[in-house]
Amino acid sequence: MAEGLPDYHRPIDVAIQTMTEIVNRPKYGAAEILIINSAVGINQETWLGSIAGKGMIYGGWITVDLQGSQWNSIPILRIDNEEVGRTSFANLYRYSLTKEHNEGTYLRAYDITNQIYTVGISHGFTFETQFEILYYETHGLTPTVYARIIYALT
Amino acid sequence: MMIEIRGLELRKETGDIILSSIVTVNYPEDCEKKELLRNKPVNRGQILTALSKMYEVKPWQIVWPRHIKVPKV
Numbered sequence: 001m002a003e004g005l006p007d008y009h010r011p012i013d014v015a016i017q018t019m020t021e022i023v024n025r026p027k028y029g030a031a032e033i034l035i036i037n038s039a040v041g042i043n044q045e046t047w048l049g050s051i052a053g054k055g056m057i058y059g060g061w062i063t064v065d066l067q068g069s070q071w072n073s074i075p076i077l078r079i080d081n082e083e084v085g086r087t088s089f090a091n092l093y094r095y096s097l098t099k100e101h102n103e104g105t106y107l108r109a110y111d112i113t114n115q116i117y118t119v120g121i122s123h124g125f126t127f128e129t130q131f132e133i134l135y136y137e138t139h140g141l142t143p144t145v146y147a148r149i150i151y152a153l154t
Numbered sequence: 155m156m157i158e159i160r161g162l163e164l165r166k167e168t169g170d171i172i173l174s175s176i177v178t179v180n181y182p183e184d185c186e187k188k189e190l191l192r193n194k195p196v197n198r199g200q201i202l203t204a205l206s207k208m209y210e211v212k213p214w215q216i217v218w219p220r221h222i223k224v225p226k227v
Contacts, residue, residue: 029160029185032176038166052225053161053176129223153161153176153185 028056028152036062036147040135045076048145050132055153057131060121061108064135066143071112075119075145076134077104079127088138089117121149157209158217160185164196164225171196171227175205198224 012019040046062075070089077085085104087097092107100106100122109118125131135145161176173191178184190204201224202213209216 029176029178032161032163032185032187034163034165035167036165037168039169047166047227049163049165050225051161051163052223053159054221055161129221130225 026056026154028154031058031150031152034060034133034147034149034151036133036145036149039142039144040137042140042142043137045134045136046145048133048135048147049149050130051127051149051151051153052130053153054128055126055151057121057123057125057127058150058152059123060147060149060151061118062105062121062133062135062145062147063109063116063118064143064145066115066141068141068143069112069115069139070117070137070141070143071110072138073117073143074136074138075105076132076136077121077125078132078134079104079125080129080131084125085119085121089119092119155180155209155211156215156217157205157211159205159219159222162201162222162225163187164227173201173225175201177205177209179209196224196227 034049036049038048064070072088072090074088093110098107105119108120109116133147158178163174165172170193173196174187175190176185176187205216206213
């Protein structure tokens with residue numbers, strides 16, 4: 001019966017530095033893009049898209065296109081059933097949550113004159129089972145939500 | 155040939171519900187993503203059948219890791 005390590009494994013001795021450098025990093029597959037383009041329901045939470053798997057979010061954005069106001073609506077990022085981003089455009093603006101990692105989503109555009117509202121998706125969130133994009137509409141309208149999320153799977 | 159599911163993507167686009175699979179064909183080749191189901195029921199059976207047809211393999215040749223759950227609308 002065979003014993004010991006497979007031929008392609010070699011032990012290293014950290015104390016006497018038999019290797020000049022050891023690289024230890026998680027290994028991900030190629031970048032993938034989740035693209036969403038969908039109308040949402042009036043005054044309700046609408047599921048828009050999800051990825052099942054294990055991996056990491058590189059970044060992305062969610063925006064809404066409508067000739068009408070959406071300042072109090074809520075773009076939602078849910079990772080492994082935990083809502084890591086669930087703050088309205090108005091509160092992101094009010095509390096100046098405009099940088100990555102303040103939340104899962106952070107404010108990029110808040111233009112109540114031209115009705116442009118956009119959030120970015122923070123880089124680096126890992127997921128073990130899934131992540132989802134949802135939108136809670138609060139103005140009694142039916143906007144179209146666009147999103148583009150860049151991710152990779154292990 | 156072995157197919158390993160790395161992820162399942164479910165999304166809405168202009169009124170359609172689209173399921174795409176991200177799979178590795180014969181590890182360690184790269185992942186590939188393809189649309190699998192459009193406006194059809196999303197469940198394990200449908201996914202295995204669609205993958206089986208797409209890659210011309212038997213369902214038992216598809217590896218489905220435990221951490222991958224069927225996405226729900």
